[in-house]
Amino acid sequence: MNMFLHELKAYRNSTIIxxxxxxxxxxxxxxxxxxxxxxxxxxxxxxxxxxxxxxKAIGLSFETLATLLGFFSYSFLYIKLSxxxxxxxxxxxxxxKETRDxxxxxxxxxxxxxxxxxxxxLFAALTSLxxxxxxxxxxVMVMASFVKTEDFSEQALLMVSVTLLxxxxxxxxxxxxxxxxxxxxxxxISISLGTVFTFFILGMISSSTAxxxxxxxxxxxxxxxxxxxxxxxxxxxxxxxxxxxIFTAVLASYWIYGKKDVHSV
Amino acid sequence: MxxxxxxxxxxxxxxxxxxxxxxxxxxxxxxxxxxxTGTGQTINELMAEMPESLQAIMGSGxxxxxxxxxxxxxxxxxxxxxxxxxxxxxxxxxxxxxERDKTAEFLLVKPISRGKVITLKLTASLINLVTxxxxxxxxxxxxxxxxxxxxxxxxxxxxxxxxMFFLQLLxxxxxxxxxxxxxxxxxxxxxxxxxxxxxxxxxxxxxLNDKLGILKFITPFKYYEAEQILNEGLDPAYLTISIILxxxxxAITYQSYKKKDLxx
Numbered sequence: 001m002n003m004f005l006h007e008l009k010a011y012r013n014s015t016i017i018x019x020x021x022x023x024x025x026x027x028x029x030x031x032x033x034x035x036x037x038x039x040x041x042x043x044x045x046x047x048x049x050x051x052x053x054x055x056k057a058i059g060l061s062f063e064t065l066a067t068l069l070g071f072f073s074y075s076f077l078y079i080k081l082s083x084x085x086x087x088x089x090x091x092x093x094x095x096x097k098e099t100r101d102x103x104x105x106x107x108x109x110x111x112x113x114x115x116x117x118x119x120x121x122l123f124a125a126l127t128s129l130x131x132x133x134x135x136x137x138x139x140v141m142v143m144a145s146f147v148k149t150e151d152f153s154e155q156a157l158l159m160v161s162v163t164l165l166x167x168x169x170x171x172x173x174x175x176x177x178x179x180x181x182x183x184x185x186x187x188x189i190s191i192s193l194g195t196v197f198t199f200f201i202l203g204m205i206s207s208s209t210a211x212x213x214x215x216x217x218x219x220x221x222x223x224x225x226x227x228x229x230x231x232x233x234x235x236x237x238x239x240x241x242x243x244x245x246i247f248t249a250v251l252a253s254y255w256i257y258g259k260k261d262v263h264s265v
Numbered sequence: 266m267x268x269x270x271x272x273x274x275x276x277x278x279x280x281x282x283x284x285x286x287x288x289x290x291x292x293x294x295x296x297x298x299x300x301x302t303g304t305g306q307t308i309n310e311l312m313a314e315m316p317e318s319l320q321a322i323m324g325s326g327x328x329x330x331x332x333x334x335x336x337x338x339x340x341x342x343x344x345x346x347x348x349x350x351x352x353x354x355x356x357x358x359x360x361x362x363x364e365r366d367k368t369a370e371f372l373l374v375k376p377i378s379r380g381k382v383i384t385l386k387l388t389a390s391l392i393n394l395v396t397x398x399x400x401x402x403x404x405x406x407x408x409x410x411x412x413x414x415x416x417x418x419x420x421x422x423x424x425x426x427x428x429m430f431f432l433q434l435l436x437x438x439x440x441x442x443x444x445x446x447x448x449x450x451x452x453x454x455x456x457x458x459x460x461x462x463x464x465x466x467x468x469x470x471x472x473l474n475d476k477l478g479i480l481k482f483i484t485p486f487k488y489y490e491a492e493q494i495l496n497e498g499l500d501p502a503y504l505t506i507s508i509i510l511x512x513x514x515x516a517i518t519y520q521s522y523k524k525k526d527l528x529x
Binding site for chain 1: 279282286290293294297318343346347350354358362365366454455458462466469470473474475476477
């Protein structure tokens with residue numbers, strides 16, 4: 001419990017800053033919605049003048065995009081990006097800082113097992129992410145009710161927003177696993193940005209080309225916002241893959257950390 | 266000179282990884298172009314009618330996607346993003362790592378001035394940036410030419426890469442300036458990337474709403490947009506702003522580092 005509280009305290013400021021950052025992004029993007037929806041209406045009129053086949057081709061995806069939910073899904077891409085960086089940073093640093101700050105022997109000579117160490121750290125990280133997500137969800141709901149031009153499905157909005165937590169958990173577990181694998185990490189942010197942006201760019205390529213195979217590779221695309229909005233369901237297959245990744249990474253971390261040669265000096 | 270060689274060695278591995286990354290990006294990105302040719306001219310006309318905010322969301326921008334170079338314009342944003350992340354982290358790390366790794370004393374008791382340390386570190390970073398830029402330039406020309414069906418593309422790509430180079434320089438000195446000013450060396454890289462993400466997200470928000478247009482002077486990503494460079498060339502006003510910013514930030518780096526109370 002002491003370790004848990006200590007970690008919570010150590011990450012209090014960074015959690016608050018990240019939460020405020022995400023709220024700022026939400027406020028910034030959603031406050032642009034009213035003018036966007038005016039643009040969209042005008043464009044609908046322009047669209048009338050074009051041939052019917054074309055209208056069908058572009059209109060379907062367009063109509064979903066022009067709604068508040070569609071607009072939010074678009075901004076959500078960048079929220080996911082920031083959220084993933086936060087989670088990955090947290091996972092990497094919470095484990096690797098002991099070696100980097102030379103506090104590993106202080107911690108590991110205490111009468112606690114390594115399993116307990118990881119468990120407390122894991123729960124502290126989890127608490128920090130859950131807090132961030134609650135702040136994020138609240139800001140989304142409040143902003144959405146301010147800027148809405150017509151009624152929208154709150155359930156869909158909530159379901160899309162909640163996927164942030166899930167993506168963060170995937171990146172958190174990846175971060176923890178990488179941190180136990182690498183003997184000494186000098187700079188956390190280089191590794192986390194590298195990993196997150198690789199997945200992000202893969203995700204962009206995958207969604208702009210609708211490549212089926214690539215989608216499995218990047219957690220950013222495990223949740224298809226359009227699909228969620230349309231059916232109010234998640235895709236079971238990808239939930240399963242996500243949970244498997246989290247479990248494998250966490251179990252591997254426990255196992256490796258249990259017998260790892262920790263650099264203490 | 267020793268410092269330059271030392272820094273080049275220290276950054277070699279990460280530079281190679283970044284270059285492989287950008288090569289992959291160019292090859293994978295342009296490779297996808299082959300699969301999406303023939304969307305037709307009508308789409309282009311329609312896109313032209315679309316308000317800018319909608320174009321931003323549809324992800325097409327003002328590019329002529331029937332041409333290879335137009336498609337490359339789409340890709341350019343991601344290349345620029347990679348290049349600037351590389352630059353800003355390089356700048357922040359190359360200055361702050363001496364304090365972080367507790368090698369600052371070792372370095373600064375050598376018979377060279379602090380100003381010279383910065384000069385040499387900047388030189389090493391510059392070589393890194395140029396290498397990154399050249400790798401992107403050459404791979405882009407090769408790949409785009411392959412799909413361009415005989416059109417000349419080298420000139421356009423060259424212009425885009427000049428723009429990207431300015432972005433790289435700008436973010437390099439953003440990184441070094443932050444690392445030189447800040448008291449806690451471990452924060453340098455996080456704060457620099459924070460600035461980068463902030464300006465990036467701001468540039469997207471500006472695309473969504475004209476009223477934010479005035480803010481475009483704050484975010485360098487708006488200085489060098491592929492759409493504008495391809496259609497109108499580099500804007501002298503933005504070039505001037507970039508040069509002024511680069512000079513000021515370099516001066517700040519030197520001044521702050523000279524006066525810095527090192528954290529040992």
